[in-house]
């Protein structure tokens with residue numbers, strides 16, 4: 001193979017690799033559970049997660065920007081908490097430690113994955129604190 005062809009092939013390989021790298025960057029360890037544009041536009045599911053957060057007033061204890069008050073910073077927590085641990089904690093609570101159980105809330109039960117998606121987006125720094133709207137609306 002001559003030098004020119006080798007160069008062209010490696011250039012092609014580099015271009016092909018770029019989207020994969022960009023993907024990894026946005027979502028370490030797998031696909032992100034949310035879609036976001038401009039920091040404050042999200043997919044319908046993630047928007048429902050944010051609405052659930054607002055409706056149940058989680059910010060009373062975790063802060064309006066999820067950075068913690070009497071409850072811990074969820075921006076930090078969701079860097080290590082698994083989806084299952086998240087669901088367990090929110091649905092069953094840790095009553096003795098001051099985290100209420102939310103399995104009596106239909107909205108939380110139905111939106112638990114959406115709530116996780118929203119908070120994961122906050123934890124990743126991809127979604128801004130505050131008001132959100134749906135992508136394309």
Ligand code: HEC
Nearest residue numbers: 056058060061070071072077086089090094097098099100
């Ligand atoms: C009355 C105050 C209060 C409210 C309201 C509250 N939390 Fe909590 N939450 C806590 C406390 C305190 C902890 C820490 C428990 C512990 O020490 O293990 C906690 C822990 C958590 C954790 C686990 C964090 C970790 O690092 O393990 C998650 C996730 C969580 N809360 C989510 C929520 C969500 C979502 C809502 C709203 C649906 C909510 N919380 C509402 C007080 C609250």
